[in-house]
Amino acid sequence: MSARYFPGSTFHDTNSIETINNNEKQPRDLEQAPVEFHAVKRTMGNPSVLGLWSFGMVTILLGTYNLFLPTTSNHVIFPSGFMFGGLAQFIAGFMDFWYGGTFGGTVFVSYGAFWTGQALMMLSQFSSTLDAYTTKADADMANGIYHIFWAAYTFFLFGISFRVRGGNFLLNWCLGFVGITLFLEALSSFTGISALLRVSGVTAFLAAFGAYYKGLAELMEEQDVDIYIGYRH
Template structure:
């Protein structure tokens, strides 16, 4: 039994950290969509995020979440799997709307507002949990929380999408930093980009 346990432990140690992939997929997809929300590109160009939402922010991030399960990382598995599914869901809704499969009947803002509100609730408790990870990851969930709130207000017609778009760009930048830290620090085998641990007990997110 102990030998089998040793084998399992060695396999876990040999598994590459999937979080830089998940963070990278989230960052790039968020960036492209947020450029559109910030109205920095023509409205007709906004669907450019769809391919990323299906494959990079969606599929690749979902796969990263599945790998986090193997590492016994509840936080990472829940975050990456959920946001992978978020992008797949959002992209599917966008395609269904554009092809006429869904007819919002003038209530598109309300429907998407409720959709985003649900993810805001999810992000709130993940944000609280991120206090026990590190500054880079906590920064992602903090900026994302603000982004979601602003986008919900925009969908309900209270404000424009520009503030949420700008905050989304900030979120993408923070997520890119966290992803880059995971890749560069691992490659150089030393801390090149600090992730600012928030817990005195060293742990991996």
């Protein structure tokens, strides 16, 4: 009889051993003690920490440019946007899916895709698609429409976050401020008011703070250190 392996829970299980007795009938002409097999329960680290911190990093980079350099190109954040905010968050999301985190996986993969797209638009090979717009006003309108729908999607997730299993204030905080950030960016594109972009930088900082804090709380929980402020219902 071969050992059976059981997958661990999504995040927080510790290693455990399960003993399986081999109770099958032994041949009558053999006197043999029952054989015991030890199946080690496989565990895995919490992918949400990576997802939250990658999300927080690119959000705080975006917030810095929106707040302090609203008229300056932010293309310098391409490497972090593509690899950390995009690819790393993608991986964390699919790992979360694999271990049963439907909502968390959806959020991480969604914003991983968002940041992959944002980063690709910083490359000249892809940003040339904006040449389809004959005037800056048309390009700004298209950019505003793009962000307004992402804001609507984020507010949709924000509403769901109040009802999902494992939801908490920090999750609500992150999604709420991300939605506000995207909405303000859309309004800035529609109106041309740079002050709205600067305010979106502030809300981006608040969203990033929530993401870093939530990731820290989940990491500390694995070390049996409880952080109660905002983390638990």
